[in-house]
Structures are given as structure tokens and as C-alpha cells.
Amino acid sequence: MNAVNRQMTLRRYPEGMPRESDFEVVTSEIPDVGEGEVLCRAQYLTVDPYIRVHVSPSMSVGYAPTTPLGAPIPGEAILQVVQSRHPGFKDGDFVAGFGGWQDYCALPGDSLRKVDRGLAPLSAHLGSLGMPGLTAYVGMTKLAEAQAGQTVFVSAALGGVGAVAGQLARIKGCRVVGVTSSAEKCRYAVEELGYDACLDRTRPDFAASVAAACPEGIDVNFENAGGEVFWAAFNNMKPYGRVLICGLVADYNDGAPPPGPDQAPHLLRMIALKRLVLKGVMVADYWDLRPRFLEEVSGLIRDGRLKSKEYVVQGIENAGRAMIDMLSGRNFGKTVVRIADAPVD
Amino acid sequence: MNAVNRQMTLRRYPEGMPRESDFEVVTSEIPDVGEGEVLCRAQYLTVDPYIRVHVSPSMSVGYAPTTPLGAPIPGEAILQVVQSRHPGFKDGDFVAGFGGWQDYCALPGDSLRKVDRGLAPLSAHLGSLGMPGLTAYVGMTKLAEAQAGQTVFVSAALGGVGAVAGQLARIKGCRVVGVTSSAEKCRYAVEELGYDACLDRTRPDFAASVAAACPEGIDVNFENAGGEVFWAAFNNMKPYGRVLICGLVADYNDGAPPPGPDQAPHLLRMIALKRLVLKGVMVADYWDLRPRFLEEVSGLIRDGRLKSKEYVVQGIENAGRAMIDMLSGRNFGKTVVRIADAPVD
Numbered sequence: 287m288n289a290v291n292r293q294m295t296l297r298r299y300p301e302g303m304p305r306e307s308d309f310e311v312v313t314s315e316i317p318d319v320g321e322g323e324v325l326c327r328a329q330y331l332t333v334d335p336y337i338r339v340h341v342s343p344s345m346s347v348g349y350a351p352t353t354p355l356g357a358p359i360p361g362e363a364i365l366q367v368v369q370s371r372h373p374g375f376k377d378g379d380f381v382a383g384f385g386g387w388q389d390y391c392a393l394p395g396d397s398l399r400k401v402d403r404g405l406a407p408l409s410a411h412l413g414s415l416g417m418p419g420l421t422a423y424v425g426m427t428k429l430a431e432a433q434a435g436q437t438v439f440v441s442a443a444l445g446g447v448g449a450v451a452g453q454l455a456r457i458k459g460c461r462v463v464g465v466t467s468s469a470e471k472c473r474y475a476v477e478e479l480g481y482d483a484c485l486d487r488t489r490p491d492f493a494a495s496v497a498a499a500c501p502e503g504i505d506v507n508f509e510n511a512g513g514e515v516f517w518a519a520f521n522n523m524k525p526y527g528r529v530l531i532c533g534l535v536a537d538y539n540d541g542a543p544p545p546g547p548d549q550a551p552h553l554l555r556m557i558a559l560k561r562l563v564l565k566g567v568m569v570a571d572y573w574d575l576r577p578r579f580l581e582e583v584s585g586l587i588r589d590g591r592l593k594s595k596e597y598v599v600q601g602i603e604n605a606g607r608a609m610i611d612m613l614s615g616r617n618f619g620k621t622v623v624r625i626a627d628a629p630v631d
Numbered sequence: 632m633n634a635v636n637r638q639m640t641l642r643r644y645p646e647g648m649p650r651e652s653d654f655e656v657v658t659s660e661i662p663d664v665g666e667g668e669v670l671c672r673a674q675y676l677t678v679d680p681y682i683r684v685h686v687s688p689s690m691s692v693g694y695a696p697t698t699p700l701g702a703p704i705p706g707e708a709i710l711q712v713v714q715s716r717h718p719g720f721k722d723g724d725f726v727a728g729f730g731g732w733q734d735y736c737a738l739p740g741d742s743l744r745k746v747d748r749g750l751a752p753l754s755a756h757l758g759s760l761g762m763p764g765l766t767a768y769v770g771m772t773k774l775a776e777a778q779a780g781q782t783v784f785v786s787a788a789l790g791g792v793g794a795v796a797g798q799l800a801r802i803k804g805c806r807v808v809g810v811t812s813s814a815e816k817c818r819y820a821v822e823e824l825g826y827d828a829c830l831d832r833t834r835p836d837f838a839a840s841v842a843a844a845c846p847e848g849i850d851v852n853f854e855n856a857g858g859e860v861f862w863a864a865f866n867n868m869k870p871y872g873r874v875l876i877c878g879l880v881a882d883y884n885d886g887a888p889p890p891g892p893d894q895a896p897h898l899l900r901m902i903a904l905k906r907l908v909l910k911g912v913m914v915a916d917y918w919d920l921r922p923r924f925l926e927e928v929s930g931l932i933r934d935g936r937l938k939s940k941e942y943v944v945q946g947i948e949n950a951g952r953a954m955i956d957m958l959s960g961r962n963f964g965k966t967v968v969r970i971a972d973a974p975v976d
Contacts, residue, residue: 543897547887554854558876561912565906566905
């Protein structure tokens with residue numbers, strides 16, 4: 287056990303795209319373990335777009351309060367039990383819990399879930415088998431109402447949510463068109479994940495390429511990007527199409543509303559004219575689906591029908607950079623931070 | 632029978648709020664009646680917000696093509712049969728059909744529906760028992776998912792759609808908050824139509840009054856207005872709330888998108904954070920509901936549980952003004968144009 291608890295904290299709230307200097311590693315005591323609690327040591331930290339929301343006071347909402355300056359950045363983590371005062375856990379167990387970006391945390395045992403290393407590598411429990419995967423599962427099984435043969439559009443196509451959403455849509459028999467940020471990533475999406483097509487959003491002809499790749503329009507847009515990617519998809523929605531608003535990474539760095547013109551009236555008008563349905567996707571509403579999700583998706587992983595790619599950054603001191611990489615598209619796959627000598631399954 | 636067919640046409644496409652000089656009455660021949668067709672004489676013309684969409688080239692979509700200059704403005708009308716070459720209709724029958732703004736039209740008999748004067752006055756078949764009423768019925772019974780005790784917010788609370796939507800919500804046991812454009816209209820909404828509260832959107836404290844009238848937030852916003860009224864409601868939506876995008880009158884006069892800031896990213900973010908559902912409402916998708924709708928709503932009218940108010944403008948030559956009155960809120964109730972000596976039931 288290290289003598290200290292390293293925590294990755296905020297020195298100041300980022301304005302626009304975060305910079306490494308917005309983050310700061312501080313050290314604190316290893317926390318005491320209360321009755322019913324479990325002391326855990328971090329193995330893998332997740333770096334997901336929603337964390338940007340937590341470090342922006344202007345986006346504070348009830349369930350996502352702003353992280354105080356100097357406190358560890360929140361987020362799910364894969365942890366190993368160091369000391370248990372809860373009957374459900376013993377030393378050495380691997381668990382998932384909201385430990386945040388720090389080496390050690392003491393969490394109520396009831397808030398932890400054991401991680402089954404037999405299902406998939408540890409870090410996958412933050413991705414395809416974690417909250418991002420469940421988010422994709424909820425979207426595709428509960429909200430998208432996608433039928434075989436329909437066109438499903440997935441932005442951030444290799445990300446934690448997107449990769450699972452796209453592959454679940456493919457398995458359902460949909461035509462799946464992805465979006466990511468380089469030719470190499472697009473190739474991976476098509477060749478490894480089975481997207482029918484994947485578009486590079488950094489190309490100047492991106493918007494035109496959406497229309498060309500979706501000649502009959504888009505039935506379901508699983509939106510993980512926001513900004514120009516959202517609009518390119520929105521302008522190609524079919525009547526009665528569904529737009530799942532899951533992530534809006536492109537907009538998360540904006541403090542104030544961007545300059546005009548104001549596109550909101552156009553957005554509303556198109557909802558009416560095309561009878562679209564826009565729905566917010568929030569995994570927290572569907573925890574009860576987790577057992578079914580784990581069974582189904584781990585089965586797909588085992589059978590080689592659902593793959594994922596990870597972008598692993600080593601060391602808690604680099605977690606801020608990992609977040610910047612993810613927000614700017616420099617990651618290649620789901621971003622995780624590996625702590626110290628965490629096992630690589 | 633008049634010797635000529637007066638038609639209210641467009642002289643030019645309105646820019647912004649239409650002006651009376653944008654419209655022009657022209658005369659043409661009374662049309663010939665083909666086999667299977669019915670020659671009709673107009674009794675009442677409807678003046679609904681969607682007609683503004685038809686006279687704006689920038690809002691042309693498949694099912695709502697732009698009206699050519701010089702052609703009669705489209706819209707449903709109550710008609711009386713003058714000459715029938717269809718076995719289902721005889722001279723003197725009252726029917727509803729898409730005759731547009733003109734004295735005479737020859738329409739396929741199969742496109743007409745007989746109007747039952749026993750159910751309600753003739754003109755009501757353009758309002759509470761017509762397309763606006765069916766739109767409200769579809770919204771409240773198929774899309775809103777409103778439960779008794781929930782708060783339903785209805786803009787254009789006395790309009791053809793709004794008055795029916797608000798009263799159906801009240802009958803369902805919801806708490807109904809309306810919006811209209813004067814203290815007198817608000818009083819009417821509460822005292823005659825049974826709204827629990829009604830807010831005057833012309834007051835400077837309007838946005839604050841929405842929050843005060845909906846202390847627990849809004850479960851369903853039946854949006855008939857757009858613009859500031861939309862935002863005042865949207866900012867008070869409860870998590871999981873439904874926003875039915877039916878009419879956006881405030882925005883219909885805008886050709887280009889209004890100046891910034893761009894509120895679309897905020898709109899999308901709130902959909903995600905509050906897990907809202909936005910849905911377009913389009914009556915044309917639900918013609919099959921009409922028999923059930925007519926039976927239910929005419930029963931409610933007969934029992935005095937559902938009322939309506941009409942704003943009747945006399946003469947086809949004043950139809951343009953009627954539309955301007957409606958778009959600017961000078962109407963008091965559902966706007967219709969009475970032609971010549973049409974019966975007042």
C-alpha cells in the first residue's frame with residue numbers, strides 16, 4: 287500500500303477545452319474505513335464525456351453537481367478491495383464503484399458491484415460492460431425503436447457508448463453509419479466493428495458525405511457528438527425518425543451559448559414537420575436492466591460478435607491529458623487510465 | 632349561384648408578418664365538374680397557423696408545398712354541394728373538404744366528408760370537431776402520456792387546437808395552465824374553459840409567471856406558440872417531461888434564422904439532462920382516429936363539458952386580414968371566415 291493517496295483535482299474550472307494546467311495532483315491521507323464501507327485501491331479510471339459536465343459550474347444540475355475545486359474528479363473506476371468492513375467483499379476482490387480520480391477511496395459496500403473477470407478484461411467493465419455499454423444498450427433496446435433494415439447513425443463511433451450502440455444496431459440487422467475523426471479510425475470501424483460505412487468528420491465534405499452515405503435518410507441518430515455532427519445527421523433525418531440525445535461532446539466546452547444565428551426555431555420546426563422524436567438518454571434510469579445487459583453483451587463479446595478498442599493512458603498524473611485527448615478526438619477507442627500495476631487481462 | 636368564383640390569392644410571398652397588400656382577390660370561372668367530383672360553394676373557411684407555412688417558400692416540405700402566387704390559398708373549408716357527380720353526395724349537402732380560399736371548388740367526392748349539423752354548428756367542424764380538434768385529441772390521447780394530477784401547459788389556449796387540448800387535459804384530471812395574449816382572454820380561459828390558470832404572454836413578467844404558476848414544473852407542454860412562450864415553458868420542464876411540438880406561430884414569419892446566440896445546443900443539452908421527449912404532432916398521421924374523436928368530442932360538447940369560442944370574420948375579401956389577426960393575436964378564439972350568407976347554427 288502506498289503511504290499516500292494521490293488525487294487528481296481541479297485547480298480551476300476549465301474555460302473551453304481543458305488544459306493540463308487546469309488539473310493538479312494533490313496528496314491526502316488514505317481514508318478511514320467506516321462500518322459497512324470498503325477501502326479500495328484504484329486499478330482503472332474511466333474518462334467519459336460526462337465528466338466534462340461535472341467540472342463545469344454552468345452545467346450543474348441536480349444529479350450532476352459541480353466538482354469542488356481541490357476535490358478529486360468524480361467518475362466510475364475499477365477498484366481492488368484493500369480492507370473490507372462489509373460482509374459482501376473481501377480483500378483482493380475487484381469491484382466497480384464511483385471512486386473518482388484517486389488512488390484510494392472508502393465507499394459504502396452497497397454502492398459497489400463485483401466485477402466478473404471471467405466475462406471480459408477488467409477495463410472493459412468501464413466500457414462495453416460498464417456504464418457506457420449499458421447506455422448504448424438502453425438506447426438501442428428501449429428508446430431507438432430501430433427495425434432491421436433501417437439506417438442507424440452513430441457518432442463517436444469507436445467511443446465507449448458509440449462502439450456498443452453501433453454493433454448492437456448491426457446485430458439487430460440495421461444499416462449502421464458511423465462518424466469518427468480520422469481515416470484510420472473509420473477503417474477500424476468498418477473492418478473490425480462491422481459498420482456499413484464510417485465518415486470522417488474532419489473532412490471538409492463531411493456534411494455532404496452524410497447525405498451520400500444515407501441516401502434514404504436516417505431513421506435513428508444515436509447522438510454522442512453534438513455540434514456540426516449533430517446537424518449533419520439532423521438535416522438527413524427521415525420523417526418519424528428518432529434522435530437519441532446521449533452526448534454532446536462538441537458543446538461541452540462552451541460556457542455561454544455560441545453566437546448566432548439561433549438554430550433552435552429551425553430545430554423545433556423540423557421536429558414538427560418531420561414528426562421526429564428527440565429523447566434524452568440517461569443510463570441512471572435503467573440500472574434494473576444491468577443483469578440482462580451483462581448477460582447479453584458479455585455473450586456477444588465471448589462470441590466475438592461485439593468488439594471494442596481501448597485508448598489506455600498510464601498513470602493518474604496523466605488523467606487530465608487523457609480527458610483532453612478524448613474531448614479533442616486524439617483518443618482511438620474508449621479512454622481509460624491505468625493506475626500503477628493494474629492487471630492487464 | 633354567383634356568376635364568378637372569387638379566390639383569395641397571394642400577390643407576393645409575405646416577408647415577416649403578412650400585410651393585407653400581400654393578398655389579392657381575383658375572379659375566375661366556376662370550375663367544371665368531372666365524373667366522381669362534386670361542385671361546392673364555400674360556407675366557412677378555416678384560418679389556421681399552418682396556412683402561414685403554405686405561403687412561405689422557405690418552409691416548403693413534401694406534404695406542405697408552397698402555394699403558387701395567384702392560386703387560391705389552401706385550407707379546409709365547410710362547403711355546400713351545388714352539383715354532384717358522385718353517388719355519395721347530393722345538392723344541398725354540407726361537407727368538409729380542402730377547398731381553399733375561394734367561393735367554388737370542384738373536388739373528388741372521395742376527398743369530402745359529410746358534416747353532421749346535429750353534432751355542432753357548421754363552423755365547429757373546422758375547429759373543435761375539425762382538424763384542430765383532432766390534432767389536440769391526437770396529442771392528448773396518443774402522444775402526451777399525461778396522467779391525472781400532472782401539469783399540462785397549453786399555449787394559444789383559446790385557439791382551435793389549444794382550447795380542445797386544454798379541456799381534454801382538464802377532463803383527464805390534469806392541472807392545466809394556459810397562455811394567451813390578454814387579461815380578458817385569460818379570464819375566459821379560466822372561467823369558461825376551466826383552465827386552472829392562464830397567463831398573459833404580453834406581460835413583462837410573463838416568464839416569471841410561468842415558474843410561479845407551475846411550482847412543481849411542467850409535465851407536458853402542448854406547444855402551439857414557439858418563441859418566448861416555448862422557452863418560458865421549456866425552462867420549467869420537469870425531468871421526463873414531454874414537449875409536443877404542434878405549432879410555432881411566433882416563428883412562422885421568420886424567413887431566415889433569427890440572430891444569436893444559438894440556443895440549439897442548450898436545447899439539446901436540456902433534453903439530455905432532463906431526459907425530455909420532444910415529439911412532432913401531425914394530424915395527418917391519425918385520420919383513422921377521426922370516428923372515435925368525433926364521437927367523444929361531440930359528446931363532450933353536447934354535455935357542455937367542452938366549449939369553444941370563435942373569431943368570425945365576414946367575407947372572403949377579409950380572409951387575409953383574418954390571418955393577420957390570428958398571427959398577431961388579435962383574434963379571440965378559433966379564427967374562421969364566414970362566406971356570404973352561410974348559415975349560423
